[in-house]
Amino acid sequence: MPLIAVRPAAVLAGSGFRRWSAYRQAAIAGIFVNTVFGVIKLSILLGVADSAGGRVGGYDEVGLSTYAWMSQALIAVVVLFSWTELADRVRTGDIAVDLARPVDLQLAWLAADIGRAAWALLSRGVVPILFGAAAFGFRVPRDPTAWLLLPVAVTLAVAVSFACRFLVNLSAFWIIEVRGPVTFYVLVSGLLGGHLIPVQLFPEWMQVLAYATPFPSMVQSPIDLVTGQAAGSEALLLVTVQLGWAVLLLGLGRLVLRRATRRLVVQGG
Amino acid sequence: MAEPTVTGAYAALVRSRVAAQASYRSSFAIDVAAQVLLAVVEFAEVYVVFHQVHSLGGFSFAEVTLMFALATTAFGLADGAVGHVDQLPHYVRTGQLDVFLLRPLSALGQLVSSDFALRRLGRVATSLVILVLALVAVDVDWSPERAALLLVTPLAGAVIFSSVFVAASAVAFWLVEGTEFANALTYGGSYLSSFPFTVFGSAIRRFFTFAVPAAFVAYLPALALLGRPDPLGMPGWLSWAGPVAACLSVAVSAVTWRTGLRRYVGAGS
Amino acid sequence: MIVEASDLRRDFVVRRKAGRLRRTRDVVAAVDGISFSIGAGECVGYIGANGAGKSTTIKMLTGILVPxxxxxxxxxxxxxxxRTSLARRIGVVFGQRSQLWWDLPLRESFRLLAAIHRLPALQWRDRLDECVAxxxxxxxxxxxxxxLSLGQRMRGEVTAALLHSPELLVxxxxxxxxDLLSKERLRAFLARERRERGTTILLTTHDLPDIERLCDRILVVDHGRMAFDGTLPGLIERVGAERVLIIDLMEPEPALxxxxGxxxxxVEAGGLRQHLAFRPEQTxxxxxVAAVSARVALRDLAVTEPDIEDVVRRLYQP
Structure with a gap:
């Protein structure tokens, strides 16, 4: 990113943050729902651990609690639900306005998304973790590298998630109704990313499948840093894989956007 | 020609919704496929759990699958019929609710019939297939009463979830931005009722039995089908009380909706 | 009487931030003791500034807001x-919200509305044919x-509101x-509807020609109170609104x-065009024109009417 683009990006991130912070009532409702789902998810996982004799997939009970509350906290941060903002702009034709702006479209949206994620982390992320820690226990990492890598890992998780959503939303250039593809994406990324149940609990074949996709980089990887499932060089490897996916998918997004724009220009929308 | 009836009015509304969906045939097919995938992904959680252990909360894979199938069938039916009522704030904001109020039909009736998500049948059909497989796998001592219970249960469950949808959505009359609260009861109730209640803490169990009667959707009737007493000591006749719970839910949600609507037109509060 | 309102009042509670955490609760009267009645077959213009209480009144008349x-x-x-019995007897058109189904053909919307109003097919088909023509x-x-374009949609909205032959159209x-053509077509249609069927009409508008063309009576609401109830000429007389004669002269003349009177x-163009205001009740x-042409050579002239915003503003600031 050229230096001159840094300021607009920061401004865009700031406006993303402010725009979302306006919805306070919605945030409280969201926190409540995240917490209820967290309790249900954790209850099921603790039931599994109980049947398995206390430990499952390398998690003890506090480990499962840590997993459950981290995964709930990340929902709003990495957007594990359907997101069609970009597709809506494509459908209405407003995308032309975005394309006409003197900033790079993908980086502008990424900056706004990181601003949104920062707000989501503070508003919807922290409370479920505090609640879960108080009610069920939470293990903070002892490994200092985990603390150093965690902010990087969460940011990269947002970037990977954004890159995926960007690609899925761009399909609006070719098809009328994106609800189907978006639902597919939300379901598959939630399951394979380790949001419903930790990837470590998957059967062998599903783990192989999951790690062939970018989805664990969105959810499971930051969680693994906290639970200590990945420590030291393993943690570094996780973050490197995240970075790889982010670069690859953002690059792919640019390529697809270029084709889509050419289509827009040639066919006039 | 006979005098047109109220039923005829609703029939015309629902027919027009179905026709509008069918006119987008290709995106409709994708939507149905996404709903099939939804049921599969939800079931994957059960599958992964039983890859780790042989029983959950004292129930086998087949038994939990039975509960899962009963719950998702009921929820799929309810979601398809009335799931869009959680869009109530949107109807309020755009003034569509006022338009409903200016017509000689019930506002709730018009809200419910303003969308009819036929695509959810994809999820219901998948759930029914899982239900049949579960019934083959579990050991049911069939009797006419049990057969009747099996037929009535998904319908009573659908009525219960529909009532929860309506009552929870009416919350928007008090908290405009707070629709997500409703999700804790609707989607949360569906998630929880897919698993044996024995894994949950007593507060959650009581809430989702007596306040939101999710226990009557799958867990309790499944006990009666399996001929098992409740490990938690609930009386056996409760397993047969689904239709009663459904009637009570309808009454409570009707009162909630009416109170909310009165508040909206300014007669309450 | 089709509409009878007496001492109608509607309060709203407004919560405001006062300081960091404190919030105050203010009661604001959107409609503050309004009384009026409208007889069968009248056409009444209901006017006032934005926020004066027009929409609140209409919501109370149509049953979607309790006084x-x-x-x-x-x-x-x-x-x-x-409410539901009333809905069968009145028709309502909101310029900003639609009673049509956006994803269905216009005809299908009419068919659904007929089903909702439980109209026998023979009855509404004739009515629809008439409106369509x-x-x-x-x-x-x-x-x-x-x-549909806005003008096309609005014609659809009006048809939708009239399908069940209401006694009162709001x-x-x-x-x-x-656009001008669409406005004129709509006005002509509404005037005919009233003449042929005796439909009572209540309309809010910012458009003076709407009132001139359609209404024989005006209600002006201001800050929730009734500021005027009478005819348009009566209103103009009351506020002393001036008409303006604009004259173009053959030669530049000194200011007249x-x-x-x-x-x-x-004075424009060095005296070639002059604007003279006069009060219709005085002259x-x-x-x-006679007085002016006795003194100078006229080339062209025009008389402009007071516009509604201006008239209403004068009503508030005597």
Whole structure:
């Protein structure tokens, strides 16, 4: 990113943050729902651990609690639900306005998304973790590298998630109704990313499948840093894989956007 | 020609919704496929759990699958019929609710019939297939009463979830931005009722039995089908009380909706 | 009487931030003791500034808002308690919100509304044919509503509101955003509807020609209170609104500041065009023209009417 683009990006991130912070009532409702789902998810996982004799997939009970509350906290941060903002702009034709702006479209949206994620982390992320820690226990990492890598890992998780959503939303250039593809994406990324149940609990074949996709980089990887499932060089490897996916998918997004724009220009929308 | 009836009015509304969906045939097919995938992904959680252990909360894979199938069938039916009522704030904001109020039909009736998500049948059909497989796998001592219970249960469950949808959505009359609260009861109730209640803490169990009667959707009737007493000591006749719970839910949600609507037109509060 | 409102009042609670955490609760009266009645077959213009209480009144008349105090009867019914019975007897058009189905063809919306109102097919088909012919909606009956222009959609909205032959038609800003031709077509249709069927019409508008063309009575609401109830000429007389004679002269002339019964407003083009204001109750346009042409050579002239915003503003600032 050229230096001159840094300021607009920061401004865009700031406006993303402010725009979302306006919805306070919605945030409280969201926190409540995240917490209820967290309790249900954790209850099921603790039931599994109980049947398995206390430990499952390398998690003890506090480990499962840590997993459950981290995964709930990340929902709003990495957007594990359907997101069609970009597709809506494509459908209405407003995308032309975005394309006409003197900033790079993908980086502008990424900056706004990181601003949104920062707000989501503070508003919807922290409370479920505090609640879960108080009610069920939470293990903070002892490994200092985990603390150093965690902010990087969460940011990269947002970037990977954004890159995926960007690609899925761009399909609006070719098809009328994106609800189907978006639902597919939300379901598959939630399951394979380790949001419903930790990837470590998957059967062998599903783990192989999951790690062939970018989805664990969105959810499971930051969680693994906290639970200590990945420590030291393993943690570094996780973050490197995240970075790889982010670069690859953002690059792919640019390529697809270029084709889509050419289509827009040639066919006039 | 006979005098047109109220039923005829609703029939015309629902027919027009179905026709509008069918006119987008290709995106409709994708939507149905996404709903099939939804049921599969939800079931994957059960599958992964039983890859780790042989029983959950004292129930086998087949038994939990039975509960899962009963719950998702009921929820799929309810979601398809009335799931869009959680869009109530949107109807309020755009003034569509006022338009409903200016017509000689019930506002709730018009809200419910303003969308009819036929695509959810994809999820219901998948759930029914899982239900049949579960019934083959579990050991049911069939009797006419049990057969009747099996037929009535998904319908009573659908009525219960529909009532929860309506009552929870009416919350928007008090908290405009707070629709997500409703999700804790609707989607949360569906998630929880897919698993044996024995894994949950007593507060959650009581809430989702007596306040939101999710226990009557799958867990309790499944006990009666399996001929098992409740490990938690609930009386056996409760397993047969689904239709009663459904009637009570309808009454409570009707009162909630009416109170909310009165508040909206300014007669309450 | 079709509409009878007496001492109608509606309060709203406004919560405001006062400081960091404190919030105050203010009660604001959107409608503050309004009384009026409208007889069968009248056409009444309901005007006032934005936020004066027009929409709140209309919501109370149509049964979607309960009055805080006072009584209202429409078609002899209590609007809120007998909302569905009332809905069969009135038609409502909101300029800003649609009663049509955006993803269905216009004709399909009409068919659904007929089903909702439980109209026998023979009855509504004739009515629809009549509206289609008069409003010229035939060419786009099969077009989905989302693809209609604003003018086309508004004609559809009016048809939708009249399908069940209501006794009272309420229109909230029906001509807002329409082009001149669409406005004129709509006005002609509404005038005919009233003449032929005796339909009572209540409309809010910002458009003076709407009132001139359609209404024989005006209600002006201001800050929730009734500021005027009478005819348009009566209103103009009351506020002393001035008409303006604009004259173009053959030659540049000195300013005509002493023509009897007029006030000189403006002189343009070095005296080639002059604006003379006069009050219709004191003199007539003909007298002014006669007085002017006795002194200078006229080339062209025009008389402008006071506009509604101006009239209403004068009503508030005597």
């Amino acid at each position: 805080t105090s006072g009584t209202v009867r429409v078609c002899g019914l209590d609007p809120v308690r007998q 008069l409003l010229e909606t035939g060419p786009f009956l099969e077009t989905p509503v989302r693809q 229109l909230d800003e029906p001509t807002i955003g329409l 500041f002493d023509v009897p 007029t006030t000189l407003l403006q 007539t346009a003909a007298e002014v």
